[in-house]
Amino acid sequence: MATETERGAVATYIPPLARIDPKQFGLCVVTADGEIHSAGEAEEAFSIQSVSKVFALTQALGKIGDTLWRRVGREPSGTPFNSIVQLEREQGIPRNPFINAGALVVADVNLAGHAPRVAIGELLRFVRYLAEDETILIDEHVARSEQETGFRNVALANYMRAFANLTHPPELTLGVYFHQCAIAMSCRQLAMAGRYLMLGGLLEPGGARVISAQRARRINALMLTCGHYDASGDFAFRVGLPGKSGVGGGILAIAPGKASIAAWSPGLNENGNSKLGTLALERIAEATGWSVFSPAEERRA
């Protein structure tokens, strides 16, 4: 399906990720009526990295609601995922919860005065609940490796602490953040976990309500405008679905009312998003008419 060069390059700044075989590719589509379609290595667990920001944001909104938006913005950043420039200009308020700085504020909210392992345990339980799978784990090796090499994130955390936009000691907030990024999931688990965003906040059709319909819409909106860092506009242009990528090569994409889709391939494009994963989602959207920017007739066609 793709030559080596078309697959992009594996992220190298986190050593355990650099050793992943870039040839792998997995895909899982869970539709609104509960069907599950898998392809490739859809059962292989990978480091979800920044895709975790979606679940952590949902958790934080559950804790403090819209007061979160006093500490983090809702606008695309126009800068790479780990940029510190915008923070200086805007006094320590990150542009949105999906750039690293914003995710650190979210982690700080989730920490809520507890020990990092409490907050992490809570998030892990939430993800297992969403995916209906108790086997999901954190890869401690990846977490430790990030803790040892994540100087830029340490810089971001301390920088926001200087503006009093972190409330805990930076090393504790960073502990939560590095562990949430190290959650390992398969495409199947990830697509299952994303169902509540497809279903207006319900765990499954007619099932338990995870969050309100309004909140589900709004998280989708944030994923569409901010989910792919400085390539969010391009993803919306080409794929037309809310999505969130991670440097582990995973992408969670939501077709509201239609499907929750997880794609994974470790090779990244120049913006740090999975190259094959993006291409696969582009083709799926084209074939199904699931783009949120299509008229319903076209979508059905």
Add this chain to the structure above:
Amino acid sequence: MATETERGAVATYIPPLARIDPKQFGLCVVTADGEIHSAGEAEEAFSIQSVSKVFALTQALGKIGDTLWRRVGREPSGTPFNSIVQLEREQGIPRNPFINAGALVVADVNLAGHAPRVAIGELLRFVRYLAEDETILIDEHVARSEQETGFRNVALANYMRAFANLTHPPELTLGVYFHQCAIAMSCRQLAMAGRYLMLGGLLEPGGARVISAQRARRINALMLTCGHYDASGDFAFRVGLPGKSGVGGGILAIAPGKASIAAWSPGLNENGNSKLGTLALERIAEATGWSVFSPAEERRA
């Protein structure tokens, strides 16, 4: 419906706009099946200003297709509509076609070696065709006023010319731009003109094809991620529809497959978007479930 202070402030930097009565409000919804619902001063013509960028972009894509994207990006800018900072960092390539710099590149494409009045005439005919209304005019008084006071746009144009990203003398490109911004339309005319974006590229249901379905989707995507300058994320978060605003107080919003909506109220919020117009669209989206981020069931509800 709203007190004076809730209406925001009228744009003052273009003198003729500063004299508009801020109390006015108009709304028009054209649905997919051709029904037209109007409210308030829906027949009152106003200066569409940056809403014209949607039509000019459609025109330019018709001329040179996707080669346009070599000269202008597709990413949200993270900066105000008239920022010049990003241009310096990115060597004269504007971030997207909806900030002023990007719209100047689009105007330069539409100029295509002709006299400015030729390009303007062509755009005006296109808008009349879309709206099925031959009475749409350019407000020469507004155009002249912008030409006399638009120093920042003159700066942007000359700046890009220095990077060879304008191909005509800046004053000619600016002539096209200032005139396209001065097109005067009513809510009804604007909602009619936006139908092709609701209908996957068709002029009316079962009617002539204006652009391909893919191009309609993509313009919608750009409107959602970039249509409200540095408040695009917030508009997506609150309203959930592709939209394009203008400092004249107009907003065109598209619910794909559902409706083309024009709202107008001259009072602006701090980001330069119509305050009441945005609020009206938020309520319409909430009431109808038209947000592109809702599941279909919820939208029908």
Add this chain to the structure above:
Amino acid sequence: MATETERGAVATYIPPLARIDPKQFGLCVVTADGEIHSAGEAEEAFSIQSVSKVFALTQALGKIGDTLWRRVGREPSGTPFNSIVQLEREQGIPRNPFINAGALVVADVNLAGHAPRVAIGELLRFVRYLAEDETILIDEHVARSEQETGFRNVALANYMRAFANLTHPPELTLGVYFHQCAIAMSCRQLAMAGRYLMLGGLLEPGGARVISAQRARRINALMLTCGHYDASGDFAFRVGLPGKSGVGGGILAIAPGKASIAAWSPGLNENGNSKLGTLALERIAEATGWSVFSPAEERRA
């Protein structure tokens, strides 16, 4: 003395300058006691370009005194000579009078409601007076060429006009600026013209006072901190003298109480300053101990 590659590259963005033979080199040192030492093509006239900013600043301070500093700063910019970024951040107030934006404000002050040719005539008479040479002329061919290609300066002028920090129509202020840059002088004429900065404001030892001693000191200070754009720190570090460079390859350097020095060689380094000119001044400063950062004993040695 230097191979081709060591000479740097001739400025190409102003066509007439691009045709200059880069092999040329001239030097003239006028000492405090009036001796004149010349070397190389010291009688060859070249386009002084930004060196003119020193004389224009002196002229503007004579007109409006320290109120000038309300419209332009006195700090190094940390950015290239034609950057527009800083202007946006600082609301149209240029960082110093030696970057292009600052020099445009100075030109606007010198214009003072008159026709551009009046302001230009006044500056030319001032430079002739300083150099005691009535043959100094403006190269109209260079001036016209800059007027045709100086899009970035047109952008800067219009941008400041948008912030109301130009008081005349931008094209008039630009006319003054382009002509002052096109003054053609030889090293000998330039070194003569710089004497007042060496002599605490006097035209010659015991001669007429051009400006106060304090103003002469302050202009020297500005030349040292801001005279070489983004390489001002390096010039101070290596040469240790107040200096002002131009893209025509000329540099005027002042050793207060010791010498006024003009060096010229058209090849430029990556910061847009004469490569051989800078090297020559570094060696002269080393050999004479004229650096303002040396103790007097060392200077005498």
Add this chain to the structure above:
Amino acid sequence: MATETERGAVATYIPPLARIDPKQFGLCVVTADGEIHSAGEAEEAFSIQSVSKVFALTQALGKIGDTLWRRVGREPSGTPFNSIVQLEREQGIPRNPFINAGALVVADVNLAGHAPRVAIGELLRFVRYLAEDETILIDEHVARSEQETGFRNVALANYMRAFANLTHPPELTLGVYFHQCAIAMSCRQLAMAGRYLMLGGLLEPGGARVISAQRARRINALMLTCGHYDASGDFAFRVGLPGKSGVGGGILAIAPGKASIAAWSPGLNENGNSKLGTLALERIAEATGWSVFSPAEERRA
């Protein structure tokens, strides 16, 4: 001599400094021939803070010479002392050794694989040698306080570590930096310690050579262009002497061949430099003609 409001505000971000009485003022002038003139509280020890960067830079140049300039620039920054923006744009290379980021690189050089207390001990011995005073100490209370609250410096250090421009664990480099800033000296001790910069590198007239004449000149040049953060240009304009300020209210100024001057008053202006200290130095330079931008005759007058 000054009312309360003229004295400026004491730095508050380091708690022990916030408790200093702002009414204090001290001054000491050591001339080239060894005379010592003191005024006010010239024997009172204060936290020298960033003035220490001059001595640390001298120490680092002694260790690795001009290879230092591969890791730190020599240009004014155009931004505040603790800005992180420039670092992102320029890939972790600080603009100069006197902004905090640059001083952290210098501290990293001085650390040289040893324990922080070894590097600190070495710097303290160097300063005592320069001042000929073995009683100079580090205020451990201030050092500890900075270590607890210096989040921005922690951010800067980790940020540069991410670019591999720190070679030690950031916490060790920060340990050195926080302790060097906490050196406590009186005006008399500081003026004595600055003599080598006045005397072309000699400890005293005819005495031991501390550094080469060229290096002394160059450190003076850096002090003049970069010694007062974003007010360096203004200090050069008003005072005309190489100087280095600290947020403790101290300033070391050098009149090459004439005097080494230390001024201290804890109230700071909006740029973080001592308000009364700057004013005192301006008056001294005016009265003595010591400005490096004056001709010798004027200086003698």
